[in-house]
Amino acid sequence: MxxxxxxxxxxxxxxxxxxxxxxxxxxxxxxxxxxxxxxxxxxxxxxxxxxxxxxxxxxxxxxxxxxxxxxxxxxxxxxxxxxxxxxxxxxxxxxxxxxxxxxxxxxxxxxxxxxxxxxxxxxxxxxxxxxxxxxxxxxxxxxxxxxxxxxxxxxxxxxxxxxxxxxxxxxxxxxxxxxxxxxxxxxxxxxxVVFLRRPGNQAQFSVQLSAQTARREPLREVQQWITEHPADDLSVGALAARARLSPRHFARAFQTETGLTPGTYVERVRVEHARRLLEDTSDGVAEVSRACGYGTPEAMRRAFLKALGTAPAEYRRRFHPGPAPATAPGTSTTHPHR
The missing domain is CATH 3.40.50.880 (Class I glutamine amidotransferase (GATase) domain)
Structure with missing residues (x-):
């Protein structure tokens, strides 16, 4: 050649x-x-x-x-x-x-x-x-x-x-x-010393960059905690306790300072983390879903369909041609209609 x-x-x-x-x-x-x-x-x-x-x-x-x-x-x-x-x-x-x-x-x-x-x-x-x-x-x-x-x-x-x-x-x-x-x-x-490649459809900003950074230190610490612990309990109650605020006060303050509700922020962090694992590891869909805090592979599939318009198994095939890692029983690999 x-x-x-x-x-x-x-x-x-x-x-x-x-x-x-x-x-x-x-x-x-x-x-x-x-x-x-x-x-x-x-x-x-x-x-x-x-x-x-x-x-x-x-x-x-x-x-x-x-x-x-x-x-x-x-x-x-x-x-x-x-x-x-x-x-x-x-x-x-x-x-x-x-x-x-x-x-x-x-x-x-x-x-x-x-x-x-x-x-x-x-x-x-x-x-x-x-x-x-x-x-x-x-x-x-x-x-x-x-x-x-x-x-x-x-x-x-x-x-x-x-x-x-x-x-x-x-x-x-x-x-x-x-x-x-x-x-x-x-x-x-x-x-x-870089990723093999970030997918072209990845946003120019990560979740952490696209969202506003909270002014108050407890809320900034919560943002960082979410990023570093996507598999943990990230409910409003658990996050509010970490910020030492009431759930209602925390939810209102978090959205005011970041521009996103706590639930939306958590969901975006988990999807972003799951994408990286699917792109750069051979972990199965079930294993990735656990590592990202989804209760089941089906829950991760729903999150991917909502955010990306494709299922996790189909998303992985774009980066790992050939036989894909086994998916959990009952997990669909069908590409959604667009």
Whole structure:
């Protein structure tokens, strides 16, 4: 198998991690394959700026490209990172993308790199995402683009877009898994000490980040307790006792300060924890349900259907192709109608 060329576009004001994160993933995959059999497979990663000159990143680092864009090899994957420079138009780069973008087998953006692709007319009619702070701008400036502010990355045909910064690593790992298989992607993830990959439909914020942090210390401690002990008794009465408040006072104060009822917060934490276990372990559905505080696998199934529109067993199959771990008797694996 010949190496696939990944061309990363550089420009002044680029976000350095938008570049280096995916580059580390793609080069890591290549090293993994080279170490396995000594053959040169995987990816040939190249960087290029408009004129071939070094660029200064938004954090002040200087990156030296391999070449000017005019001299760069035709890419299999064209990757456009984000950065402060994307807040202003760049007619020269936009013109280059408009001509060369359609020639790539796969178009990828990290963070606000989606703005550059949209300016070049490459996202029309596509479902995309970008950094949460710029989703409204992208949607307003380009009404022909369907902007989804929730996921960390979105795949729509040959176009793949991701949210900010570290989400580019998740997307790159997903692309490596698609190209070279799960084993290679897992090896790279282990070297980088990250999850194999967060699923693309995972929210840009975890429950803890999306909910407000309580101002009062007892309530903040309860929030942390819920996160660290999803299998414990997390009823309003038990949580109120931990906060040393009456159940009624606790429920009212918790919702006022976090924006969520205690029950909703607990349910979201448990679903998030269950998703991670299903993605990253081989534990059976029954075992996962116990670890996440669900009384039965059926209770977890109902929670998944409500939150994600799919059953736990079907959700796991997206991340573990092949025979799935055994489910508890009576636990349905049928994908719900949508």
């Amino acid at each position: 010949e190496q696939r060329t990944v061309l990363v576009v550089l420009f002044d004001g680029v976000q350095s991690l938008d570049v280096t994160g995916p580059v580390e993933v793609f080069t890591g995959a290549t090293h993994c394959l080279d170490d396995a059999d000594g053959a040169h497979r995987g990816y040939a990663v190249r960087t290029a700026s408009m004129d071939g000159a070094p660029v200064r990143t938004s954090s002040g680092l200087t990156l030296v490209p391999d070449s000017a864009l005019a001299d760069a090899p035709a890419p299999d994957t064209l990757l456009v990172p984000g950065g402060t420079a994307t807040r202003s138009p760049d007619p020269e780069l936009t013109a280059w993308l408009r001509v060369h973008g359609p020639r790539a087998r796969r178009l990828v953006s990290v963070c606000t790199g989606a703005i550059r692709l949209a300016e070049a007319g490459l996202l029309e009619g596509r479902r995309v995402t970008t950094h949460w702070a710029y989703c409204d701008k992208l949607a307003k400036d380009h009404p022909g683009v369907e902007v989804d502010p929730e996921p960390i990355y979105v795949r729509d045909g040959h176009v793949a877009t991701s949210a900010g910064v570290t989400a580019g690593i998740d997307l790159a790992l997903a692309l490596v898994e698609e190209d070279l298989g799960r084993a290679v992607a897992l090896t790279v993830a282990r070297h980088l």
